[in-house]
Amino acid sequence: MGKTAKVAVCGMKGVGKTAILEQVIYGSVDKSTEFQPTIEDIYVANVETDRGTREKVRFYDTEGLAGGRDQAQLARQCIGLADGYVLVYDTDRPESLDALLAFKKEIDRNRDKKEVSMVVLGNATKAQEAGSLESTASKAAHWALREKIRHYEVSAMDRSSLYEPFIHLLSKLNPPPNKSSFPQLSMVRKSMTRPDNY
Numbered sequence: 001m002g003k004t005a006k007v008a009v010c011g012m013k014g015v016g017k018t019a020i021l022e023q024v025i026y027g028s029v030d031k032s033t034e035f036q037p038t039i040e041d042i043y044v045a046n047v048e049t050d051r052g053t054r055e056k057v058r059f060y061d062t063e064g065l066a067g068g069r070d071q072a073q074l075a076r077q078c079i080g081l082a083d084g085y086v087l088v089y090d091t092d093r094p095e096s097l098d099a100l101l102a103f104k105k106e107i108d109r110n111r112d113k114k115e116v117s118m119v120v121l122g123n124a125t126k127a128q129e130a131g132s133l134e135s136t137a138s139k140a141a142h143w144a145l146r147e148k149i150r151h152y153e154v155s156a157m158d159r160s161s162l163y164e165p166f167i168h169l170l171s172k173l174n175p176p177p178n179k180s181s182f183p184q185l186s187m188v189r190k191s192m193t194r195p196d197n198y
Contacts, residue, residue, distance in 0.1 A: 004044075004056045005173040008078040010103060011088035012096040013037060013064025016123040019156035020088060021061055024166055027159050039063050049171040057170055059086075065099045078107070084173050085118035086165070090125050091153065094136045097122075101143060117172040119165045120144045122153045 009017045018038050023029040025045045041061040046054045060081065078085070087104065089096040100120065107116065122137050137153055144151035150168055154161040 003174075004058055005083050005170065006058050006060065006081055007084045007086060007169065007173075008060045008062055008082040009086045009088065010062050010078065010100075011065060012090070012093070012099045013066070015064070015088045015090040015093070015096050016125055016156045017064070017086075017088050018061055020086075020121065020123060020154070020162060021059055023156050023159050024162040025059075029156055031157065037064070047166055047170045049174060050167055051171065053174070055170050055174045057173075065103055082116065084116060084169055086169065087118060087120045087149075088123055089120070089136070089140060091122045091137050091140075092125055094139075097136055097140050097143075100140075104147065117169055118149050119169050120149050120151045121162075121165055122151070124153065124155045 009021060011017050014037075018035050018041070019029050019033070021043050022033075022035075025043055038061050040063060043059040043061065044056065045059065046056055048054050060078075062078070085107070087100045089100050104118075120140060120143075122140050141151045150165070152161075152165040154165065156162075
């Protein structure tokens with residue numbers, strides 16, 4: 001297990017950030033679950049990466065984005081704190097995707113060449129309707145492709161839909177260690193041993 005990764009979960013108010021975290025970590029969300037607006041909350045979990053290693057991660061469930069100066073302030077705050085981001089929008093609310101586009105610009109503007117990993121989650125909060133879902137999710141997928149960010153369509157009610165994005169993000173945050181350029185330890189020991197006739 002490497003260092004504890006810090007991941008900020010960001011998006012507009014009411015897009016399901018807390019529900020997604022509660023579901024992926026505890027599996028405790030159903031249609032009757034009620035949530036209060038989040039100011040800030042922290043979740044700690046151990047996530048198994050695609051390499052089979054368990055990585056400790058601290059998720060920062062942030063207050064919903066409102067836009068304007070608050071959004072810029074949250075971006076600056078998160079830059080110093082987060083190694084990665086989960087950006088969440090509601091597939092039925094196009095304005096929630098617009099807020100993420102602006103937030104991502106703030107991240108890029110303030111990150112000072114710091115590498116950050118992120119995923120975009122389109123949370124289907126209502127039964128799928130062809131109109132707005134298709135256009136919002138499609139717009140998000142194209143934007144994510146241009147930005148080189150992995151995009152997922154998920155549902156906070158379906159825990160299995162949440163595994164892949166979180167495993168992918170943690171695998172990027174904790175890549176496998178590079179192989180050493182030094183010779184193997186046993187070879188070093190051999191070359192350091194004294195010959196018998198010394």
